[in-house]
Structures are given as structure tokens and as C-alpha cells.
Amino acid sequence: MANVNVNGRSVTYSDSGGDGHPVILGHGFFLDHTVFAAQAEALGERWRVIAWDARGHGGTADDGVPFTYWDQARDVLALMDALGVERATVGGVSQGGFIALRTALLAPDRVSALILSDTEAQACDPYDKVRYEGLFAALSERGPAEELIGPLGTQIIGDHPQAEIWRERWRSSPLPLGSPVDCLLGRVDVTARLPEITCPALLMWGSQDRSLPVERMEVLRDRLHDATPIHVISGAAHSPPLTHPHEVNRVMSDFLSALAPARLR
Template structure:
């Protein structure tokens, strides 16, 4: 685990190092960079895998300052500057995908390809916004109790042994209920700008994802000019990289070998 001082804050990240083409990965809400441990192992040393902690998650504190996913996209670019990386493949799960899309819109010349898993370009759906707001309020009032953490783990991780591990972790960390929550709930709509993103894009979605319906991924497939068809990870919930690493790694290796590396050349 390393720390970079980026945009006035300390940003936690892991880095396999090496001379391979860099692949920068952002996690989903309530998790951290460690969900990509299997990808770092599978892709290195041909690719340099950098996984980072978004604001309010892992080793990156929520400083209480309101922020947007555009600000967090600038965190990605700042991390690239810190590491001396002119270009990289950028990707993520859920909110990591929100940030990756905005990184490509802010600095297309620095993003050679995108990897988008279980994510969307549209704002927070009103029903989702209400549900998440109630959950955040309950966690703030009652703390990380099992009655709240069990359904949360099932939603994010599904019926998988990693759910038990994450429930225990949530009991011992500061949960992202401050500015990070506002960032999630109040995100803007970038769906009308997707045609601007012309780099190769890999799309993946867990077949059992109950957080993000398939049609939101289909919208990305329709509007991103160089996107793959949505690759469905059978049996996975909202975090396929963690729960179904073999299938995710196979799809990643295929994409990086045929698309991202040539785009980076």
C-alpha cells in the first residue's frame, strides 16, 4: 500500500510496478482497492496494475469537502502525474466506472482504453437515491449492525464467502457516509457525451447484479463508439472482479491483448 499527495489530499493506492502498460482501476462504493488483488496478480508483469482508493474509502480519507466525480477523475489524473504516467488504461466498478468515464472526458489523450464494470453514465435513479439515502441514514444512526450490513453485503457482493469478510471489515472502518455519499447521490448525467469517448471500451456486467440493471450497461454499449458488447459474468453480483476473478481475468486479458495495448502504442 502506498500513499500519494494528490490535489491537496493523501490518496491510497497499490501498484504492481514494472514496465508494462499501466492499468488503473477504481473500486465500487463501500469497498476499496483490494477488490482488484486477483487482477493485479493475473495481469502483472505484462501490465502494471494500479488500484486506488476513492475519497472516503480505504486509505483515502473523506475530508468533509463536497466533491463530484469530476473531482475524483482529477484525482486519477493527479495520480498519473505522481507516477509519471502520460497514458493509461483506466477502469472501474460502479463508482469506479463513473470516475473512469469522466477521466476519459477530461483528458482523452491520456486514456488509451476504458474498462467499465457494472456502471452507468446516467444520474442516480430517483428510487435508488431514496433507498441509498435511507440506508446511509440508518447506518449513521445505528452504526454497522448486522441488520444493515447483511443486506448491504448481499447487494454489493452477493452470495459469496467474501461477503462475510467485508461485513467484518465494515465494522472496523469509517464508513463513507459524508461527502462521498453526496458525491454518489448527486452525480450528474454524462450519457449525452458518450460519443466523445472514442478509445476502446470493455463492458462487463454481473448477471446477478441487483444494484445496476442491465439496461444501463446496454446504454453504454449503444453510445460508446468503440465499446465491446456487454460481457456478462455469469453468477456474479455487483463486484465481479472480487467474486468471479477467473472469468473476469480471462475477459480482461483478451481485451488488453487485442485492444488496449495497441491503442497505447
């Protein structure tokens, strides 16, 4: 784990190093860059796996200044600059995917490919927005009460030992409330711009994802210029790289290995 100054703030990240093609990964809401530890370990010998903490998550502080996922896409580009990375495959889970899509729209010449898991291009669904507003209000008022973080862990991580590990983190660490929540709930719809993205895109989705229906990923499949079929990760909830790393690593490795050499330069 390391820190680097990005757009006037200290961003926490991990970097497997090496001379391989860079793969930059962003985590989902309430999590941090460590969800990609298994990818860094398994893929790091061949590819340079970089995972980073979004604003208000992990080691990257929320300074209270409002921001959008477009701003966080600019964080990815600034992180690339700081690490001497000209082009990379950019990806993520859930909000990490929101950011990856916007990175490809802002700087298509710097994004070789996309890796998108359990994510979407749409704005926050109105029904989801009401539910999440209630959850965030309760967390702000009551903190990480068991009746809140218990179901939250199951929703994000599923029936997996990692769920309790993350509940313990939420009990002892600040939760991403305030500006990160405003960013999540107020995100704009970029569906109409998906055809502008011409790079290859890997799509993955957990079969037990209760946060994001597969129909929302089908929009990515149908509108992105060069998307794979949706790889369904059997038994995974909203965080497949964390809970089902062996299958995710295999799918990612196959995708990255098949990229044309020109994409990797």
C-alpha cells in the same frame, strides 16, 4: 500498498510495477482498492496494474470538503502524474466506472481504453436515490448494525464468502458517509457526452447484480463509439473482479491483448 499526495490529499494505492502498459482501476462504493488484488496478481506480469482508494474509502480519508466524480477523475489524472504515467487504460466497477468515464471526458489523450464493470453514465435513479438515502441515514444513526450490513454485503458482493469478510471490515472501520454519499447521490448524467469518448471500451456485468440493471450498461454499449458487447459474468453480483476473478481476468486479458500497439504508447 502505498500513499501519494494527490490534489492536496494522501491517496492510497497499489502498484504491480513493471514496464507494461498501465491499467488504473477504481473500486465501487463501500469497498477499496484491494478488490483488484486478483487482477494485479494475474495480469501484473504483463501490464502495470494500479488500483486506488477513492475519497472516503480505504486509506484515502474524507476531509469533509464536498466533491464530485469530476473531482475524483482529476484525482486519477493527478495520480497518473505522480506515478509518471502519461497514458493508461482506466477502469472501474460501479463508482469506479463513473470516475473512469469522466476521466476519459476530461483528458481523452491520456486514456488509451476503458474497462467498465457494473456501471452507468446516468444520474442516480430516483427510486434508488430514495432507497439509498434511507440506508445511509440508518447507517449514520445506528452504525454497522447487522440488519443493515447483512443485506448490504449480499447486494454488493452476493452469496460469496467475501461478503462476510467485508461485513467484518464495515464493523471495524469508518463507513464512507457524508461527502462520499453526496457525491454518489448527486452525480450528474453524462449520457449525452458518451459519443465524445472514442477509445475502446470493455463492458462487463454480473448476472446477479441487484444494484444496476443491465439496461443501464446497454446505454454504454449503444452510445460509446467503440464498446465491446456486454460480457456477462455468470453468477456475479455487483463486484465481479472480487468474486469471479478468473473469468474477469480472462476477459480483461483478451481485451488488453487486442488493443492496437499505438493505443499502448
